[in-house]
Amino acid sequence: xxxxxxxxxxxxxxxxxxxxxxxxxxxxxxxxxxxxxxxxxxxxxxxxxxxxxxxxxxxxxxxxxxxxxxxxxxxxxxxxxxxxxxxxxxxxxxxxxxxxxxxxxxxxxxxxxxxxxxxxxxxxxxxxxxxxxxxxxxxxxxxxxxxxxxxxxxxxxxxxxxxxxxxxx
Amino acid sequence: xxxxxxxxxxxxxxxxxxxxxxxxxxxxxxxxxxxxxxxxxxxxxxxxxxxxxxxxxxxxxxxxxxxxxxxxxxxxxxxxxxxxxxxxxxxxxxxxxxxxxxxxxxxxxxxxxxxxxxxxxxxxxxxxxxxxxxxxxxxxxxxxxxxxxxxxxxxxxxxxxxxxxxxxxxxxxxxxxxxxxxxxxxxxxxxxxxxxxxxxxxxxxxxxxxxxxxxxxxxxxxxxxxxxxxxxxxxxxxxxxxxxxxxxxxxxxxxxxxxxxxxxxxxxxxxxxxxxxxxxxxxxxxxxxxxxxxxxxxxxxxxxxxxxxxxxxxxxxxxxxxxxxxxxxxxxxxxxxxxxxxxxxxxxxxxxxxxxxxxxxxxxxxxxxxxxxxxxxxxxxxxxxxxxxxxxxxxxxxxxxxxxxxxxxxxxxxxxxxxxxxxxxxxxxxxxxxxxxxxxxxxxxxxxxxxxxxxxxxxxxxxxxxxxxxxxxxxxxxxxxxxxxxxxxxxxxxxxxxxxxxxxxxxxxxxxxxxxxxxxxxxxxxxxxxxxxxxxxxxxxxxxxxxxxxxxxxxxxxxxxxxxxxxxxxxxxxxxxxxxxxxxxxxxxxxxxxxxxxxxxxxxxxxxxxxxxxxxxxxxxxxxxxxxxxxxxxxxxxxxxxxxxxxxxxxxxxxxxxxxxxxxxxxxxxxxxxxxxxxxxxxxxxxxxxxxxxxx
Numbered sequence: 001x002x003x004x005x006x007x008x009x010x011x012x013x014x015x016x017x018x019x020x021x022x023x024x025x026x027x028x029x030x031x032x033x034x035x036x037x038x039x040x041x042x043x044x045x046x047x048x049x050x051x052x053x054x055x056x057x058x059x060x061x062x063x064x065x066x067x068x069x070x071x072x073x074x075x076x077x078x079x080x081x082x083x084x085x086x087x088x089x090x091x092x093x094x095x096x097x098x099x100x101x102x103x104x105x106x107x108x109x110x111x112x113x114x115x116x117x118x119x120x121x122x123x124x125x126x127x128x129x130x131x132x133x134x135x136x137x138x139x140x141x142x143x144x145x146x147x148x149x150x151x152x153x154x155x156x157x158x159x160x161x162x163x164x165x166x167x168x169x
Numbered sequence: 170x171x172x173x174x175x176x177x178x179x180x181x182x183x184x185x186x187x188x189x190x191x192x193x194x195x196x197x198x199x200x201x202x203x204x205x206x207x208x209x210x211x212x213x214x215x216x217x218x219x220x221x222x223x224x225x226x227x228x229x230x231x232x233x234x235x236x237x238x239x240x241x242x243x244x245x246x247x248x249x250x251x252x253x254x255x256x257x258x259x260x261x262x263x264x265x266x267x268x269x270x271x272x273x274x275x276x277x278x279x280x281x282x283x284x285x286x287x288x289x290x291x292x293x294x295x296x297x298x299x300x301x302x303x304x305x306x307x308x309x310x311x312x313x314x315x316x317x318x319x320x321x322x323x324x325x326x327x328x329x330x331x332x333x334x335x336x337x338x339x340x341x342x343x344x345x346x347x348x349x350x351x352x353x354x355x356x357x358x359x360x361x362x363x364x365x366x367x368x369x370x371x372x373x374x375x376x377x378x379x380x381x382x383x384x385x386x387x388x389x390x391x392x393x394x395x396x397x398x399x400x401x402x403x404x405x406x407x408x409x410x411x412x413x414x415x416x417x418x419x420x421x422x423x424x425x426x427x428x429x430x431x432x433x434x435x436x437x438x439x440x441x442x443x444x445x446x447x448x449x450x451x452x453x454x455x456x457x458x459x460x461x462x463x464x465x466x467x468x469x470x471x472x473x474x475x476x477x478x479x480x481x482x483x484x485x486x487x488x489x490x491x492x493x494x495x496x497x498x499x500x501x502x503x504x505x506x507x508x509x510x511x512x513x514x515x516x517x518x519x520x521x522x523x524x525x526x527x528x529x530x531x532x533x534x535x536x537x538x539x540x541x542x543x544x545x546x547x548x549x550x551x552x553x554x555x556x557x558x559x560x561x562x563x564x565x566x567x568x569x570x571x572x573x574x575x576x577x578x579x580x581x582x583x584x585x586x587x588x589x590x591x592x593x594x595x596x597x598x599x600x601x602x603x604x605x606x607x608x609x610x611x612x613x614x615x616x617x618x619x620x621x622x623x624x625x626x627x628x629x630x631x632x633x634x635x636x637x638x639x640x641x642x643x644x645x646x647x648x649x650x651x652x653x654x655x656x657x658x659x660x661x662x663x664x665x666x667x668x669x670x671x672x673x674x675x676x677x678x679x680x681x682x683x684x685x686x687x688x689x690x691x692x693x694x695x696x697x698x699x700x701x702x703x704x705x706x707x708x709x710x711x712x713x714x715x716x717x718x719x720x721x722x723x724x725x726x727x728x729x730x731x732x733x734x735x736x737x738x739x740x741x742x743x744x745x746x747x748x749x750x751x752x753x754x755x756x757x758x759x760x761x762x763x764x765x766x767x768x769x770x771x772x773x774x775x776x777x778x779x780x781x782x783x784x785x786x787x788x789x790x791x792x793x794x795x796x797x798x799x800x801x802x803x804x805x806x807x808x809x810x811x812x813x814x815x816x817x818x819x820x821x822x823x824x825x826x827x828x829x830x831x832x833x834x835x836x837x838x839x840x841x842x843x844x845x846x847x848x849x850x851x852x853x854x855x856x857x858x859x860x861x862x863x864x865x
Contacts, residue, residue: 012352014340015370016747017764021213024760025220026198031759043373043806050806052373136209137200137216139345139747140352 002063002083004121005148006135008056012142015040015054022137023058026122033108035059035119036134056143058134059106059119061085067118070101075116079123086120089113174630175202175684177615179605180214180221181750182276183344186615186684187215189606189630196222196606196631201345204683205615205625212345213748213761220758221604222634226825227588228601229635238577239595241823248638248646251598255556256650258581259291262553263651268292269517270551274299274537275558279613280627283644283657284558286508290653294515297535302565305534306848307463310473312531313714314481316704321495323619324456326350326359328490331451333362333444335386335476336465337458340371342745359490360451362444364389364436366742367771367813368806377440380808383740383854384466384731385434390457390475391728392430392441393448395422397482402449404484411701412481414712414724421725433730435808452483454490462744463848466855470848471726474712481710487694487701494702495619496693503688505612505624506669511656518549522845525549528720530849537566538843538851541575554581558640559602561753563591564817567839567851585643588753589822601637606630608639609662612669615685620694623687626666626680641665722847734810734857737780739772741790741856743816743835751817756828767832769802771813772860777803782862789863790833792840792856797833798863812860 015038023035036058043050061078065085068076075091076098078084087107092115098107099116107118122132130136131145146154174189178199186202188209196219200209221227231251236242246254262270273288275281277298288296300308308319315322326332327350339351355361355374363375364386372378381389397403398419408415427438427445434441448455457479463469485491498505518525520543521536530536540562544552555576563569563576569591576582576595584593585600593599602608610627618625629639645657659665666677679686695701705711713724734740748764749755756762770790772782782788784803789796790812799814807813818832839856846852 012356014343014348014352014374014747016213016340016343016348018211018213018216018747020764021216021748021760022198022211025216031763043368049375049378050368050373052370133198137211139210139212139343140349141208141210142352 002061003147004061004082004084004126005146005151006056006058006132007144007146007151007154009142009144010053012140013038013054013056014140014142015052016139018137018139019056019134019143022133023119026125026133029108029117030110030112033110033117035108057104059085059121060104061121066101066103067098067107070097072097076107082126084121084123084126085118086123087116087118089115089117092116171197174628175204175680176605176628176630177280177625178211178215178218179280179627180218180754182278184278184280184616185211185215185345186625187211188684191630194631202684205685206346206349208349210345210349212343212348214750214755215345217755217758217761218604218606220760221587221754222606222631224758226757226827228586228593228599229637230601231636232599234597238582238597239573241594243599248636251600252646252650255581255583255598256647259554259651262580263291266551266553269295269520270553271295271556272297272520272540272552272554273556273558274535274560274562276560277534279616280610282508282611282613283640284556286512286656287644287648289509289512289515290648290656291651292515294517295520295535297521297537299537299560299565300534301537301849302464302851302853303462304460305464305536306469306846306850307459307461307473308534309530309849310470311459311477313529313717314474314477314705314712315486315710317494318531318533319459320616322492323495323616324458325490325493326354326456328454329354329359329456330454330490331360331362331448332456332458333448334364334371334375334458335460335472336365337460338365338369338371338744339458340374341369341747342462343747360447366740366808366811368804369744372806379436379440380806382433382435382808383742383811387468387472387475388425388430388433388728389436389441390472390479391422391425392427393445393479394418394475394482395425396427396442396445397449397479398422400445400449402445402452403482404452407453407484407486407697408482410698411486411703412710412712413707418478418712418725425728433728448483453485453488455483455485456480456491457483457485464850464853466731467844467846467852468726468729469846469850469852473848474725477710478712481712486710487697493619494695495616496622498614498622498624500693501622501688503622503624503686504673506671508611508656520549520552522549527845527849529717529722534849536845536849537562538845541568541571541843544575544578553579554583555579556583556585557590557592557596558585559587561590561592563595564753564834565751565836567836567842567853569836571843585640587637588757589824590753591821594822600643601635602643603633603637603639607633607637608641609666610639610641612666618685618687620692621687621690622693623685625685628680628684629662737861738857738859739776739812740810740854741835741838741858742811742813742854744813745817746815749815749817753817756817756820757825759827762827765815766827768815768818769800770860771802771804771807773807773809773811774803774805776809777801780860780862782860787863787865788860790838791859792838795837795840797838798865799833812858
């Protein structure tokens with residue numbers, strides 16, 4: 001079961017891309033591929049201020065991953081205990097079916113090995129009780145390592161606070 | 170085996186506290202130091218230091234020039250040979266022309282003791298650093314108004330309720346802790362107003378953003394002072410107790426109304442009045458940020474003095490949410506020795522005119538822009554040797570060709586660096602320094618620790634990859650050869666630290682657990698009634714500066730409207746992004762380079778259209794016959810009189826294959842601006858360039 005979720009606060013993110021660099025250095029990802037990416041979108045003028053959105057795109061570790069279904073060799077796998085989707089490199093033949101299948105372009109091509117590699121939520125860190133490097137290293141603490149149910153709870157609470165602020169007494 | 174080494178980042182001059190994760194003798198990851206900053210957050214440049222370490226395109230052993238200067242022909246030398254080469258020439262210069270014929274510059278900051286000690290020990294007064302193109306004007310302004318260096322105060326962002334930024338791009342020219350804390354402030358409801366000539370990510374995150382006409386920030390500050398005084402929005406207790414010259418500034422700003430300023434700045438008068446009132450309501454937890462990289466205009470000194478005046482009117486000094494004076498280690502009973510503290514200051518006349526031609530400017534950071542004048546004209550005396558320590562005048566100051574002409578006249582030019590700098594490429598000798606991950610430096614007081622003073626240091630995480638050495642070893646070896654080795658009383662970094670901490674009750678192991686020696690976590694705040702230490706002659710904030718008056722320099726000057734550039738011409742403005750700093754450290758790191766490998770010219774959409782330029786077109790940007798091609802990026806959110814490019818591109822060193830030849834160098838366009846403005850800054854944004862469409 002997919003039990004993890006990375007929540008990004010659009011308000012706190014400054015688009016500095018520290019997440020990308022922490023990811024790359026932690027996982028020794030060479031120049032070119034990116035396990036996670038910040039996609040800057042904007043500016044869009046809202047109440048006279050041109051605002052930006054910096055969309056954080058790691059792997060979402062789907063409950064029913066397209067990439068796993070598409071993989072003909074069983075290299076792309078989902079970890080039973082926590083739902084982390086990862087590549088077993090010894091089984092990858094470099095067919096790129098997963099790259100075709102993933103709607104978000106998550107699986108990355110490793111030119112050096114001729115195989116696919118991807119975000120595995122830094123499972124070596126997760127297994128030590130730590131958070132993924134992107135979350136731990138985030139400059140402004142815009143990323144949070146939480147469970148999906150915590151994410152919905154947080155969102156409800158935030159919404160409730162905003163509603164309450166505007167309620168007349 | 171995994172271990173953590175606490176150290177200081179040196180990827181930029183922010184010098185954030187780091188925790189380096191080392192696995193089996195290799196750097197696994199670089200994090201922020203959680204014991205100091207409350208979390209492991211670390212900006213992209215700091216995190217990429219691991220990639221700097223593995224970069225092979227940096228000097229790997231001492232090099233001595235083996236051809237014309239700048240020809241790129243080098244021979245590998247031993248350290249002894251390189252030291253002898255340098256020392257022989259330094260000795261000759263000293264004997265024939267005196268020690269003052271030897272200059273040394275660096276990037277400034279708290280980790281400069283080895284080089285400053287070396288220079289003072291051989292008897293030269295001529296230390297300076299990069300601040301001529303950075304914060305000289307704000308530094309000198311604060312010295313004149315409050316008797317404090319720009320960085321002997323800091324900002325309590327966490328508790329700030331209202332902050333106004335004048336071109337300080339706090340979310341792109343980032344220091345990790347600063348960016349994070351300002352974000353905390355915003356999340357807690359603190360308001361942020363951004364004033365800039367162009368939109369950027371800081372603007373995108375601000376509550377209010379105003380595009381100001383370039384060169385008119387002084388008009389805005391004068392109108393704010395006018396309105397704050399007119400509507401009694403200032404802090405009368407603070408002003409009566411600590412501020413001299415209130416009546417004079419009141420009289421002086423009478424004509425500078427918000428309505429007048431609207432015509433100059435383009436910012437509506439009602440918005441200026443609103444800022445004055447919102448700040449007045451939030452005071453004293455208000456910061457009018459005086460800026461950091463402030464080498465803008467000839468009158469920049471007066472803009473910065475006006476910004477500090479706004480803070481004084483708000484009573485922002487030494488209050489929660491305002492500006493605090495950094496407390497010293499002695500105030501918490503922390504004693505330690507410094508190398509530089511063992512040597513009396515060299516009192517000879519300086520090469521750059523500080524203290525003579527420029528009696529009101531601080532010698533702390535000096536005037537790098539005076540280099541060509543002094544060398545070429547031997548004014549005030551002959552200059553024969555120049556040691557450039559992790560500083561790159563040829564990549565950071567205007568008119569590099571004039572600078573090269575001057576350097577050609579030197580008998581010795583030495584570059585000590587972790588990179589091939591442009592100055593290094595033109596040097597006689599390159600001494601490769603170990604990166605901050607590979608060496609241990611001296612103990613220093615961490616800036617930004619001003620409420621709870623503490624000591625820290627750069628500490629070796631891994632062994633050097635190449636035949637490089639730490640600065641402590643390099644300057645000791647040179648000092649030994651110059652016969653002044655007694656000022657370097659150590660044989661290893663550990664011995665130096667032991668000497669510095671002797672009698673303090675602490676040892677180098679005291680840094681093991683957290684990276685700092687911090688006797689108390691209790692914040693020190695001076696008493697706002699009687700305890701604030703302003704180091705001016707009066708002990709107060711001097712809006713009318715007695716020091717300036719003594720030198721017949723006015724304390725305020727009337728506003729002058731900046732000329733509008735001619736049709737097809739624009740003011741060139743520069744800045745940074747989060748993944749690159751001043752270019753030399755980060756530009757050639759693959760994982761940073763791939764995010765930004767070249768710069769573009771930002772132009773106002775409407776202005777570009779008049780010139781037939783579309784987004785993505787190649788344009789020619791030129792000054793006085795010097796022309797470069799660059800890609801245009803159009804935006805509505807930049808002042809029509811301005812074009813913008815990122816600083817630090819246009820690398821000319823072929824060995825740096827990733828950044829070589831990429832993008833355009835802003836400094837090469839800043840022709841004729843190697844000047845000393847009244848604040849000691851080069852007026853970099855007085856650069857006006859012509860832009861036209863061209864073939865790709």
